[in-house]
Amino acid sequence: MSEKKREWTWEADGMKVVRSIARSGPGCHQGCGVLVYVKNGKLVKVEGDPEFPSNQGRLCPRCLALTEVVYHPDRLKYPLRRAGERGEGKWERITWEEAYETIANRFNKIKTEYGPESVIFSNGTARDVIIYSARLAYTFGSPNRFGFLQGNACFIPKIATMAALFGDFAVADCAQFFPSRYEDPNWRVPSCIIIWGNEPTIASPDGFMGHWIIECIRRGSELIVVDPRRTWIATRAKEWLQIRPGTDAALALSMLNVIINENLYDEAFVEKWTHGFDELRQRVQEYPPEKVAKITWIPREQIIEAARMYATSKPATIQWGVAVEQSKECVATLHAITALWSVTGNMDVPGGNIIKSRLFDLGRLNRWGVETLTEEQKKKRIGLGLYPFPDWAGIIPRKPTIEQMLTGSPYPIRGAWIQGSNSFTCAAAFPKTVHEALRKLEFVVVVDLFMTPTAMALADIVLPAATYPERDGIAIAGGIGTYVGTINKAIEPVGECKSDMEINLELGKRLNPKAWPWKDIREMFSALIETTGMTFEELRDKGYAYDPLEYKKYEKGLLRQDRKPGFETPTGKVELYSTVLENCGLDPLPYFEEPPESPISTPEIAKEYPLVLTTGARTWGFFHSEHRQIPSLRRMNPDPLTEIHPETAEKLGINDGDWIYIESKYGRCKQKAKLTKGINPGVVHSQHGWWFPEKPGPEPSLFGVWESSINLLLPPGWTGRSGFGYPYKSQMCRVYRTEEAQNA
Ligand code: SF4
Numbered sequence: 001m002s003e004k005k006r007e008w009t010w011e012a013d014g015m016k017v018v019r020s021i022a023r024s025g026p027g028c029h030q031g032c033g034v035l036v037y038v039k040n041g042k043l044v045k046v047e048g049d050p051e052f053p054s055n056q057g058r059l060c061p062r063c064l065a066l067t068e069v070v071y072h073p074d075r076l077k078y079p080l081r082r083a084g085e086r087g088e089g090k091w092e093r094i095t096w097e098e099a100y101e102t103i104a105n106r107f108n109k110i111k112t113e114y115g116p117e118s119v120i121f122s123n124g125t126a127r128d129v130i131i132y133s134a135r136l137a138y139t140f141g142s143p144n145r146f147g148f149l150q151g152n153a154c155f156i157p158k159i160a161t162m163a164a165l166f167g168d169f170a171v172a173d174c175a176q177f178f179p180s181r182y183e184d185p186n187w188r189v190p191s192c193i194i195i196w197g198n199e200p201t202i203a204s205p206d207g208f209m210g211h212w213i214i215e216c217i218r219r220g221s222e223l224i225v226v227d228p229r230r231t232w233i234a235t236r237a238k239e240w241l242q243i244r245p246g247t248d249a250a251l252a253l254s255m256l257n258v259i260i261n262e263n264l265y266d267e268a269f270v271e272k273w274t275h276g277f278d279e280l281r282q283r284v285q286e287y288p289p290e291k292v293a294k295i296t297w298i299p300r301e302q303i304i305e306a307a308r309m310y311a312t313s314k315p316a317t318i319q320w321g322v323a324v325e326q327s328k329e330c331v332a333t334l335h336a337i338t339a340l341w342s343v344t345g346n347m348d349v350p351g352g353n354i355i356k357s358r359l360f361d362l363g364r365l366n367r368w369g370v371e372t373l374t375e376e377q378k379k380k381r382i383g384l385g386l387y388p389f390p391d392w393a394g395i396i397p398r399k400p401t402i403e404q405m406l407t408g409s410p411y412p413i414r415g416a417w418i419q420g421s422n423s424f425t426c427a428a429a430f431p432k433t434v435h436e437a438l439r440k441l442e443f444v445v446v447v448d449l450f451m452t453p454t455a456m457a458l459a460d461i462v463l464p465a466a467t468y469p470e471r472d473g474i475a476i477a478g479g480i481g482t483y484v485g486t487i488n489k490a491i492e493p494v495g496e497c498k499s500d501m502e503i504n505l506e507l508g509k510r511l512n513p514k515a516w517p518w519k520d521i522r523e524m525f526s527a528l529i530e531t532t533g534m535t536f537e538e539l540r541d542k543g544y545a546y547d548p549l550e551y552k553k554y555e556k557g558l559l560r561q562d563r564k565p566g567f568e569t570p571t572g573k574v575e576l577y578s579t580v581l582e583n584c585g586l587d588p589l590p591y592f593e594e595p596p597e598s599p600i601s602t603p604e605i606a607k608e609y610p611l612v613l614t615t616g617a618r619t620w621g622f623f624h625s626e627h628r629q630i631p632s633l634r635r636m637n638p639d640p641l642t643e644i645h646p647e648t649a650e651k652l653g654i655n656d657g658d659w660i661y662i663e664s665k666y667g668r669c670k671q672k673a674k675l676t677k678g679i680n681p682g683v684v685h686s687q688h689g690w691w692f693p694e695k696p697g698p699e700p701s702l703f704g705v706w707e708s709s710i711n712l713l714l715p716p717g718w719t720g721r722s723g724f725g726y727p728y729k730s731q732m733c734r735v736y737r738t739e740e741a742q743n744a
Contacts, residue, residue: 007019008486008488008540008541008543009488014039015037015038015039015044016037016038016039016490017035017036017037017038018035018036018038018469018488018489018490019033019034019035019036019049019052019488020033020034020035020036020468020469020486020487020488020490021033021034021052021468021475021485021486021487022034022046022059022063022066022468023128023468023473023475023487024124024128024129024420024468024500025069025420025448025449025465025466025467025468025626026062026066026069026449026467026468026623026626026627027124027125027420027623027624027626028062028063028204028623029125029204029205029206029207030054030055030204030207030209030477031054031207031475031476031477031485032048032049032052032054032055032058032059032063032209033048033049033051033052033053033054033055033485033544034046034047034048034049034052034059034063035047035048035049036469036490036491038490038491041491041492042491043066043067043070043071043469043490043491044067045067046059046063046064046066046067046469047059048063052544053176053178053179053180053181053483053544053546054176054207054209054477054482054483055209055211056181058209058211060204060620061620061621061632061633061636062620062621062622062623062627062633065621065627065630065632065633066467066469068630068631068632068633069449069467069627069630070467070469070470070491070494071494072450072629072630074450074451074629074693075449075450075464075494075495075497076448076449076450076451076462076463076464076465076495076497077464077494077495077496077497078093078094078464078495078496079093079094079095079096079098079099079461079462079463079464079496080092080093080094080459080461080462081094081098081099081102081460081461082459082460082461086439086457086458086460087439087456087457087458087698087699087702088698088699089456089697089698089699091462094461096496096498096506099461099463100506100507100510101510102461103445103461103507104507104510104511106415106442106443106460107119107140107415107417107443107511108511110414110415110442110443111140111141113414114411114412114414115141115380115411116140116141116142116377117141117142117143117144117377117380117381117382117411118142118411118412118413118414118415119137119140119142119144119413119414119415119416119417120137120142120144120145120146120382120396120401120413120415120416120417121133121134121136121137121140121142121144121145121146121416121417121419122145122146122147122148122416122417122418122419122421122423123145123418123419123420123421124419124420124421124422124426124624125154125624128473128474128475128476128487128501129419129420129500129501131368131528132368132500132501132504132505133145133417133419133420133500133504134367134368134369134370134394135368135369135504135508135515135516136369136417136504136507136508136511137369137417138367138368138369138370138371138372138373139369139372139508139511139512139515139516140511140512141373141374141377141512142377143373143377143378143380143381143394143396144380144381144382144396144401144413145394145395145396146395146396146398146401146416147395147396147398148398148421148423148424148426148427148428148434149398149427149428149726150398150399150428150429150714150718150719150726150728151328151330151397151398151718151719151720151723151724151725151726152395152397152398152723152724153322153325153326153330153724153725153726153728154322154325154326154427155206155322155325156325156395156724157325157330157331157334157722157724157725158320158324158325158334160331160389160722160724161331161334161335161338161724162334162338164389164569164575164578164580164581165335165338165569165574165575165576165578165580166338166342166347166355166567166568166569166574166575167559167560167567167568167569168355168356168559168567168568169355169356170338170341170347170348170353170354170355170356171208171319171353171354171356172190172193172208172317172318172319172353172354173187173190173315173317173350173351173352173353173354174190174208174209174212174213174215174216174317175187175212176207176208176209176212176482177354177356177482177546177547177549178546178549179483179544179546182215182219186350186549186551187350187351188315188349188350188351189216189219189220189221189351190216190221190313190315190316190317190351190352191220191221191222191313191314191315191316191351192221192222192223192224192309192310192313192316192317193213193216193221193222193223193224193316193317193318193319194223194224194225194226194306194310194316194317194318194319194340195213195223195224195225195226195227195233195237195319195321196226196248196318196319196320196321196323196324196337197226197227197248197320197321197322197323197324197729198227198319198320198321198322198323199227199229199231199232199233199321199617199618200212200213200233200319200321201213201214201232201233202231202232202617202618202619202620203321203618205321205322207477207482208319210233213233213319217236222238222309222313223236223237223238223239224237224238224239224240224241224306224309224310225237225239225240225241226241226243226248226251227240227241227242227243227323228242228243228244228245228614228679228680228683228685229614229617229643229678229679229685230242230676230677230678230679231617231678234678238309239302239305239306239309241296241298241302241303241306242297242298242680243296243297243298244295244296244297244612244680244682244683244730245323245595245612245614245683245729245730246327246594246595246598246612246727246729246730247295247296247297247592248323248324248327248333248336248337249327249329249332249333249336249590249591249592249593250287250292250295250296250592251292251296251298251303252333252336252337252339252340252590253283253284253286253287253292253336253590253591253592254284254287254288254289254291254292254296254303254307255303255306255307255310255340256280256284256287256307256336256339256340256343257284257285257287257288257289257292257307258289258303258304258307258308258311259307259308259310259311259340259343259344260280260281260284260343261284262308262311264307264308264311264312264344265311265343265344265345266343266344266345268345269342269343269345269347270342270343270345273347273554273566273567273573273574274342274343274573274574274575274576275569275571275573275574275575275576275577275579276575276576276577276578276588276589277343277576279576279577279588279589280339280343280576280577280589280590283589283590283591287592289303289304295592295600297680297682310340310344311344315346315349315350315351315352316341316344316346316351316352317341317346317351317352317353318337318340318341318346318353320337322616323616323729324337325724325725326616326725326726326727326728326729327595327720327725327726327727327729327730328593328595328596328718328719328720328725328726328727329591329592329593329720329721329722329725330720330722330724330725331389331581331586331720331722331724331725332587332590332591332592332593333590333592335578335581335589335590336590336592338574339576339590341353342574342576343576347554347574348551348552348553348554349551349552350551354549354551355553355554355559356547367394368528369515370394372512372515380411381396382396382397382400382401382404383396383397383400383401383723386400386723387719387722387723387724388584388585388586388721388722388723389584389586389722389723389724397719397723399716399717399719401413402433402434402437405437405438405440405441406433406436406437406440413441414441414442414443415441415442415443415444416438416441416443416444416445416458417445417447418444418445418446418447418454418455418458418459419446419447419448419465419500419504420447420448420465420500421454422448422452422453422454422624422625422626422689422691423438423454423458424438424453424454424457424705424711425452425453425454425625425689425690425691425705425709426624426625426688426689427616427624427688427689427711427728428711429711429714429715429716429726429728430666430711430714430715430716431709431711431712432667432706432712433716435457438457438458439457439458441458443460444458444459444460444461445459445460445461445462445463446458446459446461446462446463447462447463447465447500447503448462448463448464448465449464449465449467450629450693451697452625452691452703453691453697453702453703453705456697456698456699456702456703457699457702463498463503464495464496464497464498465497465498465499465500465503466493466497466498466499466500466502467493467497468487469489469490469491470489470490470491470492470493470494470497470499471487471489471493471499471501471502472486472487472488472489472499472501472521472522472525472536473486473487473499473501473525474486474487474525474528474529474536474539475487482546483544483545483546483547484529484532484539484544484545485539485543485544485545486525486536486539486540488540499521501521501524501525502521505518505520505521505524522535522536522537523536532545554566554567560572575588576589577589584722586721586722595727595730595731596718596727597665597715597727597730597731597732598612598730598732599612599682599732602732605665605732606732608665608734609663609664609665609732609733609734610682610732610734611648611682611683611684611732611733611734611735612680612682612683612684612730612731612732612733613662613664613683613684613685613686613710613713613730613731613732613733614683614684614685614686614729614730615685615686615687615688615710615728615729615731616688616728616729617685617687619636619637619687620636620637621633621634621636621637622637622689624688624689625688625689625690625691626689628690628691628692628693629693629694637687639671639672640670640671640672640686640687640690640708641671641672641673641674641686641687642660642662642671642672642673642674642684642685642686642687642735643674643675643676643678643679643684643685643686644660644673644674644675644676644679644684644735645675645676645677645679645680645681645683646675646676646677647681648681648682648684649673649675652735652736652737653737654673654675654735654736654737655673655675655737656673656674656675657672657673657674658672658673658737658741658742659671659672659673659737659741659742660672660673660735660736660737660741661735661736661737661738661741662684662686662710662713662733662734662735663713663733663734663735663736664713664714664715664731664732664733664734665715665732666712666713666714666715667712667713668712668713669686669706669707669708669709669710669712669713670707670708670741671686671687671690671708671710673735673737684733684735686710687710688709688710688711690705690707690708690709690710691703691704691705691708691709692704692707692708713731713733714728714731715731
């Protein structure tokens with residue numbers, strides 16, 4: 001590992017300055033380097049750390065608003081026990097000791113009566129919290145780690161698909177694996193970057209920062225952007241492909257059609273390192289640009305132009321967002337896009353799509369403690385054997401879990417641990433069923449920063465979590481393990497808040513002391529990062545550490561367990577024709593399938609609900625359902641917004657700023673109309689994750705969670721054949737204005 005000696009704390013202008021790394025809470029995927037300024041024990045301000053390679057001093061508004069989060073009057077400050085009916089909003093303050101004792105007693109009672117699998121453990125997308133939440137589940141004896149996203153449609157399908165196709169996972173190369181970044185002599189600027197279903201400047205997804213793209217543009221990269229919305233990054237693109245939501249696989253297959261038929265692929269790479277090219281060649285003949293233009297609503301010429309531009313630019317890379325996972329048959333979409341960078345020889349080359357080195361094994365961390373589960377307990381995992389794809393992240397499928405909560409079959413679910421997750425508010429499809437199912441449980445614990453609709457509706461015990469300046473921790477960048485560094489405590493927590501890690505360690509000691517042997521969290525962190533050869537304190541004192549990166553690892557025997565050249569797949573090659581998918585009973589080649597409901601697959605539904613609804617794009621001020629109570633961030637986006645093309649709005653008598661109903665076959669909600677020519681007249685986009693902390697908390701209001709939740713429009717079912725994917729991005733809806741909506 002390469003590392004750099006840096007001071008981690010010093011005095012300046014009468015203030016203590018602490019170098020740290022931003023992690024949850026408040027929530028974020030990334031881990032940007034920050035300088036935290038403290039005066040008289042109070043957090044004064046946060047700045048970006050200019051010496052931290054990943055963000056080089058940049059911070060987005062969410063981090064800059066940190067003082068507002070930490071000192072917000074609504075922060076949870078003490079452990080609470082429910083004192084009235086569930087959802088009534090009556091709480092009594094208890095001590096940590098009482099809280100731990102109650103939780104341990106209730107969970108152990110469920111364990112004795114029904115088995116440890118009857119408690120499910122859920123965490124939000126908060127990256128370092130996941131590690132400890134997983135360990136709590138496994139060491140309690142439960143194989144049931146639960147995510148609230150239908151079809152686990154975020155990041156997990158990508159990892160599983162790439163693992164099947166080439167045995168590892170790859171990311172767009174923006175020099176992020178080098179501490180010296182853009183100056184590193186081994187790196188090359190991508191000549192072309194495809195941004196697919198993503199606005200990285202706002203979202204900074206999975207440890208991939210939007211400003212990296214801007215740095216590449218400055219150095220000469222040209223962009224192709226695939227997005228139904230004209231995002232900021234789309235306005236910088238040479239080609240903006242305004243796609244119909246849910247048709248990404250068709251576009252990728254058509255680009256492959258052009259690249260293969262015009263012999264623009266990398267013959268040498270294809271010949272030596274891929275399996276099944278001829279079968280792929282045959283399959284893509286089904287997707288000529290003229291046909292796919294009708295499917296995707298992208299002009300034929302633009303599909304051809306984009307394919308040629310990508311294939312003839314060397315090197316070229318693809319940065320994809322969560323949108324490509326949020327279709328029903330998302331594995332096929334991911335397969336098609338992966339084939340693009342494989343057949344063009346952009347696999348693991350400087351400026352291409354590079355394979356992350358495995359030294360710091362993220363998979364191991366996400367399943368830390370899984371070895372403590374007995375074989376018998378592993379077999380009790382909900383949904384085991386239901387879907388064919390190999391499990392990667394250890395997250396149980398949502399639909400059978402909800403059904404099991406409601407029916408008690410094949411065994412009852414009685415308890416839940418919900419840590420940093422606003423479960424039915426965020427991106428939970430058919431949320432009222434989720435709400436109903438969770439309310440049936442006999443004992444629920446929620447750990448969070450604020451009283452959320454989830455905590456209000458479900459919790460028997462609420463535990464107040466610390467924000468990142470109030471705690472120590474280990475940060476492993478984003479979802480791709482770019483670096484490892486320490487989160488350094490700068491201030492004492494407000495009230496009696498404790499870090500998630502401390503909470504889990506203390507509770508873990510009560511539930512299974514042998515599995516939590518560490519005397520304190522720093523000792524636990526040192527155990528966690530033992531593969532680096534450093535303790536927590538040594539890592540903190542040395543600064544961040546990077547895995548060394550080598551390109552073309554497949555030539556050097558660096559990807560396979562047996563150290564032979566090639567990829568860790570059954571054929572030793574990148575499997576364009578996937579033997580893994582075939583063995584799972586799935587189509588071994590990529591394909592396109594219409595969304596279950598769309599203007600094409602269900603024209604009868606389209607008569608009544610003529611618009612394609614897409615949802616979930618990120619905003620500057622919010623991270624999913626977080627930050628709605630933070631004044632400076634809420635001012636940026638005071639109301640939930642639905643984007644509509646002005647022509648569509650005019651036909652419907654809708655003005656900019658009107659409250660409108662968005663309605664599907666399954667439900668409706670209310671948002672404000674935002675007119676923009678940046679969206680296709682046949683598509684609307686609605687924001688997700690809305691609730692109103694200023695509205696009454698107790699049931700039935702739950703902070704107004706049912707008023708503007710776009711999840712209410714999403715149907716049950718429809719997970720892909722692989723077990724992954726759900727059409728979050730492509731539903732059918734109608735929108736309308738009523739007088740009642742203006743005042744309600
Ligand atoms: S992406 Fe933004 S919110 Fe996340 S850590 Fe970086 S600056 Fe903070």
